[in-house]
Amino acid sequence: MQIGIIGLGKMGGNMAERLRRAGHDVVGYDRHPEVSDVADLDELVQRLQAPRAVWVMVPAGDATRATVDKLCEALSPGDIVVDGGNSHYLDDKKHADQLGERGIGFVDAGVSGGVWGLQNGYALMVGGDAENVGRLMPIFDSLKPEGEDGFVHAGTVGAGHFAKMVHNGIEYGMMQAFAEGWELLEATDIVTDVPGTFASWRTGTVIRSWLLDLLVRALDQDPDLAELKGYAEDSGEGRWTVQAAVDHAVPLPAITAALFARFSSRQDDSPAMKMVAALRNQFGGHAVTSVEGQHAKGADAPGADVTPPFQGGH
């Protein structure tokens, strides 16, 4: 079928290519003219035959919002917009309502696949009403990996991005579990063949997984990870997972631990631990030095104005 794609970066460009290989008529627009099939968004709309389908694959947030605004004006009733970016699930409802007022359909699609997607297909989680999702099935069928899995119509508008968000939350937790296990093995020196141990786990164990395969590959390239800094960005979806959990009173200790570990990894020094050090100084051994140093000055010794109120309080 015919589809327009807005945003021909790493993800959008490969998806367009995969769809073309599958025989679809793809018209791509990108703000970089050298990769764009059309001069602007208006020409994209003109090139598509109604009822149109337009897949938006631009950064979440402002860029997606601006694109939806423009499409809301340029498209016609009966057209459909798909947001395949990493939008927050609460934005989907807004976009669906905004487009819906003009009779334009909306589907949100969480897309997983990264650099292997072009060849192996993209895992898709989509949200929207059945009719809109149904019209887009030829596209979804070509994008998804072969086999029975890799695609789900997860629910109404927002469900696709919500599912993708939770997927990423689980991913955070799993990566953290592997990372902690590796650190413990490295720290203890009891297991002397750490890469071999991880490699052995790829068969017959409970933890065999694609992440384990990647971990083994990483240790194969750099057995001590000596080339790397212990620094990890977070993509936004980990934060949204924790915030959604807090909104809904769901305890999420392991995934949250993974998120906080990433936050900490980006700090040169921990402010909280400065405060812990400061408190230890106040009541502990370091303070002794200060006490002795300050005794000469007289009344300013630690404890002088601190302890008595509590001391006498009981």
Added chain:
Amino acid sequence: MQIGIIGLGKMGGNMAERLRRAGHDVVGYDRHPEVSDVADLDELVQRLQAPRAVWVMVPAGDATRATVDKLCEALSPGDIVVDGGNSHYLDDKKHADQLGERGIGFVDAGVSGGVWGLQNGYALMVGGDAENVGRLMPIFDSLKPEGEDGFVHAGTVGAGHFAKMVHNGIEYGMMQAFAEGWELLEATDIVTDVPGTFASWRTGTVIRSWLLDLLVRALDQDPDLAELKGYAEDSGEGRWTVQAAVDHAVPLPAITAALFARFSSRQDDSPAMKMVAALRNQFGGHAVTSVEGQHAKGADAPGADVTPPFQGGH
């Protein structure tokens, strides 16, 4: 080769069977005579030709210690004992030293595989010196799954059980990550096809894994897990992982969160949360009722003896 196996329960029995199918000469002893090949441990030793290899597959702790004590007396210099149970890695060193004084070798083997091991093989992590491990390789080769993975000589004595312990710690963290993601999906009602969403993730995503396959199977059998109580035992190895981390000053937040979640799952009511409730009662709305009820009694009103010391303290 010839090997004695002590303990022919679910694990030991299947391992004996797998070794026999591979052509090994297995002599098994179990305290239940109906499954045992010999009357007692002495007969087991007599039936084996020196230098002997004896695989101990009994519960960790007292049972394993008692078995090692007996073997220390019954075996001869040059024999080897393998502890394939779930022993603590610090016990391995003690057993190796104890047996070593009599010239008997020792190898510890962490074994993974559960109910599929007989058919598919057991993942093995072994610790010991190279000569002892080398002599046992025919046994390890037959027990392990086909292919290049599934076996590692992880280090010297203790390394096998340590590796298995860390494997289980990682497993705790991964299971918790999946469990948290499922709870969030169930709690929010945004994704309406939760089993389908997990099923879709089996292809093309970062989190594809054997645990995900098991999770999909579990939801297939019981989509809401309505048949289950939220109650999870811990095997001991999760605790040891956390304790080893604490001993070595390694932060392990996600794995520890998984362990604590299991502890909590077995409490009818949380004592800690009783205390939180009690504290909230003391300073909050509930206390108001008490205050009013006690005002008639006069001086016993809350706050009377609590607040003034701090109030006046500053």
Added chain:
Amino acid sequence: MQIGIIGLGKMGGNMAERLRRAGHDVVGYDRHPEVSDVADLDELVQRLQAPRAVWVMVPAGDATRATVDKLCEALSPGDIVVDGGNSHYLDDKKHADQLGERGIGFVDAGVSGGVWGLQNGYALMVGGDAENVGRLMPIFDSLKPEGEDGFVHAGTVGAGHFAKMVHNGIEYGMMQAFAEGWELLEATDIVTDVPGTFASWRTGTVIRSWLLDLLVRALDQDPDLAELKGYAEDSGEGRWTVQAAVDHAVPLPAITAALFARFSSRQDDSPAMKMVAALRNQFGGHAVTSVEGQHAKGADAPGADVTPPFQGGH
């Protein structure tokens, strides 16, 4: 000075009373006519002399928003509104902007004190510009406890509620720390005089605090907390603290642990732990029973379709 107070519940009513005792001219409005000085909000405004000061003490969220909407119409340029409820700090900016367009000032005030506030005073954290805060100082001075502490002008609009929010987050963490310590003492039976131990800590230790005093009082009334359920609500501010931390990439593990413990305390059964139990069933001992039970049925045995893909994958 003269002040209007909207909302004469437990907090607002006591604050009005404390201000009257201090000689201020308080006009109170409440939707319950029996406690209200005026018939409606319009009469409240009429009774106050310009430039007016109106303290809003109604539930955060819709009720506060609706009250601000009405005051925005009813008040005049030069008047000031104080939001003393538990509003989210991001709402403060909206209210300040909304009122500011009509020339009406806005100050947010985080108020702590609970049932002892009437007698001992209310700790106040306020946000707003210096002029508005300055005009209200006679009110703040009468509400706050005696002594030099108990009041802070924390920053511009929103800072008061933000400070109160962080205060409550710290409170969550401290309460959780005490509660965990108590649970450990109760669970181990090594310390046989638990209430006496906590009581002894009130003098000379690092953890002496008002919360410890409250804890001792609670154990004095009910030594095993046998009368209480391990169930704890959360006030909203704990959630906001965690969400603000996530927004700003600040790791907050202890406070978040406290929040999650409250979430868990309100669950009859843990959905996440159901999933952990389900996964354990799939690969563990329970599954054995099923395997044997189902072997008679043939191909449906667990593992049949699960294991091979991974088994053959390596």
Added chain:
Amino acid sequence: MQIGIIGLGKMGGNMAERLRRAGHDVVGYDRHPEVSDVADLDELVQRLQAPRAVWVMVPAGDATRATVDKLCEALSPGDIVVDGGNSHYLDDKKHADQLGERGIGFVDAGVSGGVWGLQNGYALMVGGDAENVGRLMPIFDSLKPEGEDGFVHAGTVGAGHFAKMVHNGIEYGMMQAFAEGWELLEATDIVTDVPGTFASWRTGTVIRSWLLDLLVRALDQDPDLAELKGYAEDSGEGRWTVQAAVDHAVPLPAITAALFARFSSRQDDSPAMKMVAALRNQFGGHAVTSVEGQHAKGADAPGADVTPPFQGGH
């Protein structure tokens, strides 16, 4: 009464001084002759009249064990040994049994007080049988702070050190709660007077405490804690608290978070986060670069041997 004290360091020396000021006959021994009253431990024993009381105040672990060994030989039936150091509670039982075989009594004493103890007294938590504790009450009464609190006979042998251990665990959690709150305030810049905010909380709030007083003092000396590194040692008792909790299946999330935060604070770089970074590289954007770089080399491109097994597996 007469008492011997072994170990006249910062703690032991001040305790000896406090006891002398109270009129007790103190004979002190220290391996540094310049502060010791006697030449060696034998002379100490000779100088004391039977039945003797000897307070051991040396580092926990080897030093305490060695001292108990020597006292076991040098003392006589009817004498009492007090271990006032930071020993592990499980060591107490061993020491009590060892001394008990010779008819020598044993009491363990957890001691809190730090640099203010000499002047203000030491909070004491003691374990042992009633007779032994009773005999030492004159000493305890002089060491403890004035007032009714500051001393508890917590239970039998080990209970004193266990109580002190839990006290320190709670202390870890409380310090972490304050530290996290401070970091959040500093990170967000919404509250512009952070030291003033903490200072204000000293009166009328739920979190008023001695630690808050210390925190305010620390910020008074260094408002941004610019002089400090975010580095915090742990004393051992925090680790023991977590390990005791794990032993007894007690969830301790906030206190454990505090312990792990200290572990992390001492790492130059987080090994776990290196692994997270490595995994992100394997499946994410960075890997793209590698893929392109390696495509020229042919079959070695990432994904080639990683993806197919899982891809084809379903």
